[in-house]
Amino acid sequence: MSSSVTTGYAPVNGMNLYWESRGDGGVPLVVTHGGFGLTTMFGDLLDVLAAQRRVVAIELQGHGHTRDIDRPFSYEAFGDDIAAVIEHLELPIADVLGYSLGGGASVRSAIQHPDLVRRLVLVSTAHRRDAWFPGVRAGMDLIGSAGFAQLSQSPMFAAWKAVAPDPESFPMLMDKTGELLRQPYDWSKEISAMTIPTLLVYGDADSISPTQAAEFFALLGGGLQDAGWDGTLPTEMRMAILPGLTHYNIFSAASLGAVVGQFLT
Numbered sequence: 001m002s003s004s005v006t007t008g009y010a011p012v013n014g015m016n017l018y019w020e021s022r023g024d025g026g027v028p029l030v031v032t033h034g035g036f037g038l039t040t041m042f043g044d045l046l047d048v049l050a051a052q053r054r055v056v057a058i059e060l061q062g063h064g065h066t067r068d069i070d071r072p073f074s075y076e077a078f079g080d081d082i083a084a085v086i087e088h089l090e091l092p093i094a095d096v097l098g099y100s101l102g103g104g105a106s107v108r109s110a111i112q113h114p115d116l117v118r119r120l121v122l123v124s125t126a127h128r129r130d131a132w133f134p135g136v137r138a139g140m141d142l143i144g145s146a147g148f149a150q151l152s153q154s155p156m157f158a159a160w161k162a163v164a165p166d167p168e169s170f171p172m173l174m175d176k177t178g179e180l181l182r183q184p185y186d187w188s189k190e191i192s193a194m195t196i197p198t199l200l201v202y203g204d205a206d207s208i209s210p211t212q213a214a215e216f217f218a219l220l221g222g223g224l225q226d227a228g229w230d231g232t233l234p235t236e237m238r239m240a241i242l243p244g245l246t247h248y249n250i251f252s253a254a255s256l257g258a259v260v261g262q263f264l265t
Helices: 045-049 075-088 101-112 134-141 145-151 155-163 170-181 188-192 210-219 254-264
Strands: 006-012 015-022 029-032 055-059 094-099 117-123 198-205 238-246
Touching: 006 075, 015 075, 029 045, 029 075, 029 101, 045 055, 045 254, 055 075, 075 101, 094 101, 101 117, 101 170, 101 188, 117 254, 134 170, 145 170, 155 170, 188 210, 198 210, 198 254, 210 238, 238 254
Parallel strands: 029 055, 029 094, 094 117, 117 198, 198 238
Antiparallel strands: 006 015, 015 055
């Protein structure tokens, strides 16, 4: 972790949501982790991005330092939480990046609070539940506290337990996450109405196929026409398929930092 990191809690929507900030200048970037994740899951990525701007990483309800509250998980509520952190930190506008579950939260934040988001980066994020590979959806169907004995042996659980205010609450986190991931959703209509410049990033061996990534991109108006000889790009929407990466290593890849940094700059 960078020596210049500051941390705090934002009192938003009935909870104290953990945040950590590094870097300064530029348009601030708010970063949200994936399911069961912490800010540390991004490895060096946050420090790399903070070389050019302020980066604020958060931990969602029930994740890491953020104590759970009596509220079901929903992408819509998570989206409101991200917006509330932006307002609490008195950021007039922010760029927003989310990975996987955090990507769902981030796209909802942009849909629900477009006045707070300048640019949006979605990493390994599906626009509808059916866009995930069938085997991935089958795995989502099984997530719950019944699998705690197995998951409790993982490095991910050890990292979570080391910082959680209630170390016994992980089974509840598993149940709430499973309930969220089993809910059908399709945000196609709302995404089609978005005008915020958006970058979609996937690995070429991700949990979402390149075909489904292209469908998401088309909803944003991307990939629908040739740029023309003058080199003028048709839209401000972008998509990147990064080679040799999966859903389970893309979030800390150096190539992700490069493509995100270029898009935000």
